[in-house]
Amino acid sequence: MGKRILILGGDSALGRHISRAIAAMPLAECVIGSRRPLKRNGFIGENITALTVNIHDPSSLRQAFGGVFAVVNAMGPFQLHDYTVAETCAGMGIHYVDLAETRAHVDGITRLNRRAQQKNCLIVSGASAVPAVSTALVDLLAPEFDRISDIHACISLGNKTPLGVATLRTILGYAGSSFRFKENGRWRYAYGWSDSEKVVFPRPVGKRRAYLCDAPNLDIFPTRYGAQTVTFRAGLELKLFNRGLFVLARMRRLGWIKNLSGWAPGLSAASRMFRGFGSATGGMRIVVRGRKNEEETEHTVFLISRDTNGLVISSSPALALVRKWVERGVPDAGAVPCIGQLSWDEIRAEMVNHDIVLVRS
Structure with missing residues (x-):
């Protein structure tokens, strides 16, 4: 069994793309966390399971995070500066990455730096476009x-x-x-x-x-x-x-x-x-x-x-980071914005099977 990766908001359009990509990683086990129970269908199946979690309730989060290696927070919105999920991960020593694109949220993630270092986990915000x-x-x-x-x-x-x-x-x-x-x-x-x-x-x-x-x-x-x-x-x-x-x-x-x-x-x-x-x-x-x-x-x-791949661009950093963690380990501890964590080649690798091109001038 691979390392357990919990995707919060995995039932959204963005979350579904992330979940499918992580489920295809040989060293990862994908779990979807959502606000409401999900019915078993063509999406919830092989290497993808689901559970219900209240992201605003620390006790619900702690229960859901049992045995989890890393959490991907794709639930949003992140402009409310609510760090409940990240704080719970930092307190339990679980690696964390979110797709926040709001300035205050990404800047403010460093407030968890000392706690994450003490628990030897990496908390990353802003792994998006x-x-x-x-x-x-x-x-x-x-x-x-x-x-x-x-x-x-x-x-x-x-x-x-x-x-x-x-x-x-x-x-x-x-x-x-x-x-x-x-x-x-x-x-x-x-x-x-x-x-x-x-x-x-x-x-x-x-x-x-x-x-x-x-x-x-x-x-x-x-x-x-x-x-x-x-x-x-x-x-x-x-x-x-x-x-x-x-x-x-x-x-x-x-x-x-x-x-x-x-x-x-x-x-x-x-x-x-x-x-x-x-x-x-x-x-x-x-x-x-x-x-x-x-x-x-x-x-x-x-x-x-050149197709409906805008979600791929937004999700590629988070996917690249999870892939790096499960395949090569997590070398650092702390709470940081997603800057300098990935090279362009590592991000681009998550786009290769999609109709996305880089043009320089």
Whole structure:
């Protein structure tokens, strides 16, 4: 029997992909943890079992974590800064990784560092497109520079990419809220889902509109690379949804709406009515500027998903980390963001069987 890996939220679209991938690892045993009992079907079967767990109840978590080697938290949303799952893992000496993309949650995971070191386990946050994949891509370009001055990241999702309620809660959580980012060496403030920009991706994605958003990159990149200007933008394929989010963000900014996250279930249901429009293509763009041999230089890399593989990009760091742990062991202990834990080659290995391509320019 392989090492027992518990996936919280394994019944979601993202969780199902993660669960199937882990079940296929020869040295792993996959267990799905969900809020409600799951019926045995074509998904729950060979090398995949299920249990019910309340992630907000430490006693329920401790019971579910018995005999577990590592926990993958794909349940979200993570903007509530609730570390109950990670804290329970740290207290029991169980390795942990989550797919958080929210700045405060990823930054705050280091509060568990001492406890994780005492229990000799590794607690990792942010094993998703942001910050893990985006950082790996910057690391790929970094040798082309003597000094990095600007880093601009952008993500655009295809309309047919399934967005769960948790993902929508994350997007709505920063829409219209104030955040800071570094520009020309100084911190300035902006509002989520503002200051749009047209971004041209390689075909078949093409032109997309993207908006300033909060992200862990905005803290990580100035420290890791010395960048003086760092931005992160995100956008959806359909103009209707981009403009709709822009209006909602403005209403929140003006105080007309207090809590946009509560709209997530209704907006998720409404978005399914438009699933027939647009495409499944999407991608990530990283632009790095700086100096090489005293000359100004710029390099760009795109990660293009040509099918409904946006979930693959988001899940690849967590899968790469679990694979590394079960095959080679866990060399460190502590609580850290998912930065420097994986190389681009290790992340890319989780994408090879999917229609995802890397384009450099």
